[in-house]
Amino acid sequence: MSFLPYALAAWLFFVGLYGVVTSRHLVHLVVCLGVMQSSSYVLLLAIGYRTGKKAPIFTSGVPVKLGAVDPVVQALTLTDVVVSVTATALILALVVEIWKRSGKLDPDSLRKKET
């Protein structure tokens, strides 16, 4: 079991977070959000990985051999991908609308100019 995937997940998380916090462009911000999301895919897959084991593909008629990597986390990852793509698409739609209305994509232009 390698330490590397966990380090990679942590790196993607913090890089994405840094990007979201400092972003000056809404599309860039959405991409950074995507980077953060991919950190969770890496983390999930790393948790279920077993060195030297096969992919968890079982078909009827073939005797089940134990010793595959964990299929549950792979299902979780797929679900996670679907969920995050939906959210990303929705945010991008909002960003397009902002562009149409104001011609600006700087998050600062959304400030409520109140005080």
Added chain:
Amino acid sequence: MNVLVPLAVAVPLLGAAALASLGHVSPARVDDVVAAAIALAVTVFCVILIFQSSHGTIHYWFGGWQPRNGIAIGISFSVDPLGAGIAALIGALMTAALVQSIDYFEEEVPPHFFVLMLVFLAAMVGFAFSSDLFNMFVFFELMSTAAFALTGYRIEHRSVLQGAINFAVVNGIGAFMLLVGIALVYGRTGALNLAQIGQVLSRHGPDGLVVVAFALIVVGLLTKAGAVPFHFWLSDAYAVAPAPVCILFAGVMSDLGLHGVARVYWESFSGVLGGHADGVRAVLIGIGVLTALLGALMAFLQSALKRMLAFVVISHVGVFLAAIGLLTARGLAGATLYVVADGLVKGALFCAVGHLARRVGHTDELIAHGRGRSLPITGSILAVGALGLAAVPPLGTFVSYALVDDAAGRLGDRWLPPVLALATAVTGAAVLRAVGRIFLGLGPDEDDLLVSVPRGEEEDEGERNAPRRGFLLWGPAVALLAAGLGLAFAPGLADHAIGHAERFVDRPQVARETLHGATSAPTPPAHEHVGTSSYALGGASALLAVGLAWVGLYRRRIPRKIRAALDATFGGVVLRLRLLHDGVVGEYVTWLTVGAAAITGLLALLTR
């Protein structure tokens, strides 16, 4: 197998699919009535489930995949009376919202609005029933996605886009932290079923991984709930969503996050963290009190009613979190009853604000000053609702407040109830002040203390359209208010709630029932007696609410010297707080990160 359990989620989902494919053929009103009928059916299912589950938690294993040898293979819904009660609240609020939208919208509403509402309904009920951590996450995300889209319904306004983007990004990151927490728990236990996670975790003491996973899950759920410092998105989003949608957001969506915290703590983590309950208690009550007070203060500083009510929601989330954070059955019972009673009241308030927006065109108390005189019913709903917010005896919210008071007293936390009463009194005062201005024309129509929206930038959807009338605009508010305040008179309600909460917090027994099919233990009898100190606090809260509302209206009558002194002391803090709440999404995410780090650090320190 109880067939009502999956139906409560499947019926709205199927209805959503049907409306998505056929809704454009029929007129919008027909779509709306169909959606409202489905929501009503879900409400009835959930009310029946409250009674059916009161003899024992109902477990529904999808596809019949029952646990084998104490190991959960399949995915389940577990319905207990507390969860079913919250699900019934969801159904009732959704019914009210859909009934109001029949008269609310000017234009022909596209069918996708009702599709989104029904998906939102299914996701919230599914979240309340799920007893599988990953399933909770999926329903949580489904609920969020429907909510982002509903927030952005009036996409032509700039502030709507801003609110929806903040909502989506901050909640997206919160959900992501929740997922990382779930992944860590799965990596440690190999389980996703809440009860089974609890069984595996309780074999060992807490270590770094368990604490970090718990902290991340709590942060993810509290982001949805809008606890400080994760609350910044909430006021931006709730201020811009259409009023019928706000009924759902304010009435129950925020509180579902707290229900998730209670469920995850008691079913999964109470075994392993039970030896350090004091540390967890300190963190949860700390966040709760901070949220309650900051939310109340910010609510008092708003002049736009929807934004004010958004901060009321934040403040009350803090109150509930502190009650859950007591980590006793009585505190949980109080919090759950409070969520239901207060949710109905807040739903009624937003419904009434929707009516005001439609008739007057403005909901900012300074702009709409005196213009609500012709709407006595709406004014009365708001005034009575404000007293409900302040937990005035003998209203429904007071019964739950008294339970929380009792629970805190039993733990020796005598300081907590007065602090929570202060927060609820201030939220009541804010709404009462707005009622005085709009419906009675009291006080001046300008006030530099209040955060007002620049003219021409109003967030209300009403201002450009002709005034609308109709019984359905305010009728649901009366029904919700009557239900919320009338809960107090349901006999033995508090006793039942305590009994069910006692079962909820008994983790080993819950695990035996879930995983080994053990029969339910009988609900322990409880006897709740409202103490005189609760009445005293409730009465004081009422007086304080009215008094503060008067001060808010007639601040200028306070002698100049006192005012100057107050300004010098608090002016800077108030200004800074206002600026803080006018941020952009990057700043909100920074606060989320800081808060997550602080909570993780504190939990790690206190559970060593």
